[in-house]
Amino acid sequence: MDNLVLVVAAIGVLGVGAQWIAWRFNLPAIVVMAVAGILAGPVLGILRPPPGVGEGLPPMQALLGEFYQPIIAIAVAVILFEGGLSLNFAELRGLTKGVRRLVFPGAAIAWGLGSLAAHYIAGLSWPTAILFAGVMVVTGPTVIIPLLRQARLKPRPATLLKWEGIINDPIGALLAVLVYEVIVFSAGGDDSHGASPGQIFASLLIASVLACALGFMLGRFAATVFQRGWAPEYLKPPILLVLVLVCFEIANLLQEEAGLLAVTAMGVTMANSRIASINELRLFKENIAVLLVAGVFVILTANLTVDMLTGFDLRAFAFLGAMLFVVRPLTVFLSTIGAGLPWQERLLVGWIAPRGIVAVAVSSFFGASLAAAGYEDGARLIPLAFAMVFATVLLHGFTIGPLARALGLVSSERPGVLISGASPWSAGLAAKLKEMDVPVVVADASWRRLRPVRLAEVETYYGEILSEVTEHHLDLNRFGYLLALSGNEAHNALVCTDLAPEMGRAAIYQVNARGKDEEDRRALSFTLQGRTFLHSGATLDELLRRHYAGWIYQRTRLTEEYPPEKYFEDLGDEYEIVLIQRKGALLFASQERPVKPEIGDLVLAYLPKPAETAPKRAGADEKAESVRAERPQEAARPAAASLAPDPAAGGG
The missing domain is CATH 1.20.1530.20 (Na+/H+ antiporter like fold)
Known part of the structure; x- marks a missing residue:
């Protein structure tokens, strides 16, 4: 040559x-x-x-x-x-x-x-x-x-x-x-x-x-x-x-x-x-x-x-x-x-x-x-x-x-969830994840916004997650998933862009900051963002409205006696899929990749507070639990609803 x-x-x-x-x-x-x-x-x-x-x-x-x-x-x-x-x-x-x-x-x-x-x-x-x-x-x-x-x-x-x-x-x-x-x-x-x-x-x-x-x-x-x-x-x-x-x-x-x-x-x-x-x-x-x-x-x-x-x-x-x-x-x-x-x-x-x-x-x-x-x-x-x-x-x-x-030096913790952005709604979600034995940390640069998270006794990181110092004080190897849930769309996109090379795009989600009526020219490029969290793509404002309206988190184990079909029937007209826990792995709901529950899954939903007289489900392997989003530190209550993906969104 x-x-x-x-x-x-x-x-x-x-x-x-x-x-x-x-x-x-x-x-x-x-x-x-x-x-x-x-x-x-x-x-x-x-x-x-x-x-x-x-x-x-x-x-x-x-x-x-x-x-x-x-x-x-x-x-x-x-x-x-x-x-x-x-x-x-x-x-x-x-x-x-x-x-x-x-x-x-x-x-x-x-x-x-x-x-x-x-x-x-x-x-x-x-x-x-x-x-x-x-x-x-x-x-x-x-x-x-x-x-x-x-x-x-x-x-x-x-x-x-x-x-x-x-x-x-x-x-x-x-x-x-x-x-x-x-x-x-x-x-x-x-x-x-x-x-x-x-x-x-x-x-x-x-x-x-x-x-x-x-x-x-x-x-x-x-x-x-x-x-x-x-x-x-x-x-x-x-x-x-x-x-x-x-x-x-x-x-x-x-x-x-x-x-x-x-x-x-x-x-x-x-x-x-x-x-x-x-x-x-x-x-x-x-x-x-x-x-x-x-x-x-x-x-x-x-x-x-x-x-x-x-x-x-x-x-x-x-x-x-x-x-x-x-x-x-x-x-x-x-x-x-x-x-x-x-x-x-x-x-x-x-x-x-x-x-x-x-x-x-x-x-x-x-x-x-x-x-x-x-x-x-x-x-x-x-x-x-x-x-x-x-x-x-x-x-x-x-x-x-x-x-x-x-030598016993391998971390026994499952891959945890890092939540960027503290709010009453994300505090409730973090508390529920902790209740499910999922390691979770909520990061925010505002001590005031972290207050409901601290009250829920969830681990917090007080500081700017985009700072160079963060990687020295917060071990990112602990986390397998990122949820960018702040009210600032640009900040969420920056967090997703910054952590995507380390955690992988498939494990990064961010809350939708704009309603569907907004013109596309006002939105950030999709190449800068993570997957849109939740099937509905609800904005943080909408999630906070539901929070103050008394919506609750519920989890249910699906079994052969209580299959997904029966579970769908019990959900009612309003519900929001959050995640599925399948064999230790977490599958978060997103617009781009809807999740579909299977027998053996532990599913988590976010739905309106059920009526006190609502009949209990028959055949549930695990009694559904609920917790008020505004008081995530309270003990879970029995509930009649559970989690499933939106049938209209299609399986994935």
């Missing part, structure tokens, strides 16, 4: 296609991308230069020519900037003692033990071993978080693993940058000959200070421009990307590879500058990073050769074993002494440490740079990094669930 445009297109198709396959079949994206690159490179030979081109060079370097190094460098710079952009110092103050121990001194212990293993077991030279161990401190938040969702751990071990990955992500890369700077100064060109260790250290310190100062100044400049409205919203992401590239290149002109340190400092500066549009900027950065990572990962794996793949000796396998079974467990054990963690949690955290894209990208970049600087073993970092990623992602991915269950 000798057409450069065709090469770039093929890399894009392989990278993005691999990520789509990973999403479609719920596979680790990093593994699928690596397999795609290996197949296209050393196995099938698709991404290979024509015969006689670039002899003696790595295959992808020969194929891409002078574009190879800039592509890798820019991708690593963007990845490091994104890592710095996630490091908010205000979040560190609220961390638990266990998380702080895993970061300080955990990162230092892992770095030291990893350096010993890389030198004495893998056989790397001391400079290369110390640099590689710094990169291996990173535990990959992009890999950890999907594993946590899969395993459904209890809150504390999940918090330990999540925050360790988030914080150590930039720390590990920063350690590698600092070590590389020391190596460059120690082995550098003619100017460094005869320099004493003190002079080398002073030069390194000056270069590092200048790089950090440049990153800080450009970060503050960008923050000031965005805070004062000197740039329109649509120009903020491209301005930020350009500034990252400018920061990277200017710092590199001051000192080779100092740009990596500068962009990390720029990201940290912006993360702590209270920029109102920081979420949008992070989203844009994540999109850019996804494209760059997809391309770079395919390039790096395709750059492997058959000799590299088959030349993995016993020392390399022994190194992997030492990192998995000695370095990581010992790091966690030593760093968490006195942290008050039970041995089960320390054992689980000591085993789970998957490496991700950052580890591979940074290792590959520095490995190639070390090899070019005369450190022959620098080329070994690339296959070692890939081996660590494959080993940890596969082993930890398949074992986190069984190990957590064996």
Whole structure:
């Protein structure tokens, strides 16, 4: 393949296609991308230069020519900037003692033990071993978080693993940058000959200070421009990307590879500058990073050769074993002494440490740079990094669930319901869900609106659910369903849009904020909203009217003696379907997907208060219970009605 445009297109198709396959079949994206690159490179030979081109060079370097190094460098710079952009110092103050121990001194212990293993077991030279161990401190938040969702751990071990990955992500890369700077100064060109260790250290310190100062100044400049409205919203992401590239290149002109340190400092500066549009900027950065990572990962794996793949000796396998079974467990054990963690949690955290894209990208970049600087073993970092990623992602991915269950660290709670928006009506619904042993939390930014929920003794979250701080204080992994029930249509849509990627569109519902008489042009786009809650699509105003009119919640168990057909007959003319509980799963009613009860279901309805003289149903497996919506804390009363979907809406 000798057409450069065709090469770039093929890399894009392989990278993005691999990520789509990973999403479609719920596979680790990093593994699928690596397999795609290996197949296209050393196995099938698709991404290979024509015969006689670039002899003696790595295959992808020969194929891409002078574009190879800039592509890798820019991708690593963007990845490091994104890592710095996630490091908010205000979040560190609220961390638990266990998380702080895993970061300080955990990162230092892992770095030291990893350096010993890389030198004495893998056989790397001391400079290369110390640099590689710094990169291996990173535990990959992009890999950890999907594993946590899969395993459904209890809150504390999940918090330990999540925050360790988030914080150590930039720390590990920063350690590698600092070590590389020391190596460059120690082995550098003619100017460094005869320099004493003190002079080398002073030069390194000056270069590092200048790089950090440049990153800080450009970060503050960008923050000031965005805070004062000197740039329109649509120009903020491209301005930020350009500034990252400018920061990277200017710092590199001051000192080779100092740009990596500068962009990390720029990201940290912006993360702590209270920029109102920081979420949008992070989203844009994540999109850019996804494209760059997809391309770079395919390039790096395709750059492997058959000799590299088959030349993995016993020392390399022994190194992997030492990192998995000695370095990581010992790091966690030593760093968490006195942290008050039970041995089960320390054992689980000591085993789970998957490496991700950052580890591979940074290792590959520095490995190639070390090899070019005369450190022959620098080329070994690339296959070692890939081996660590494959080993940890596969082993930890398949074992986190069984190990957590064996240690009793799996949450026994069923997937709960998160209700956004407190009102007397949603308080009654929350109380009924709690009565049905469904975990439920009502979130609202108004303490006054939360009053009926507190009176119902339902768990509340006082704060803005769209705030970044929310995910640190409210474990979203507990919830399998979202009900956006506030009176603000735009806020409901924002909540649905924000949480849809994590919880899935199929599990997100919002109350209809407009009546059917409203013109469509006044409504928000359906792409921004969740499913319309309830079959009728009743507005919150209508639900509150029913609440004050005395409507009640009722639940009924359907059996062969009391089938759905009989249940429909008893419902009366007015009723509202709320949900069906079927084998532990909750099926909420919606306009888009009506629910149809079956025998064995526990169904919940919202209907007018029945007459006191209404006859009781015959054959009900479970006596219908009701509770006044305005007093959800009262005990349930017997009632004659139950829940079923609207026959006119059709089954679903």
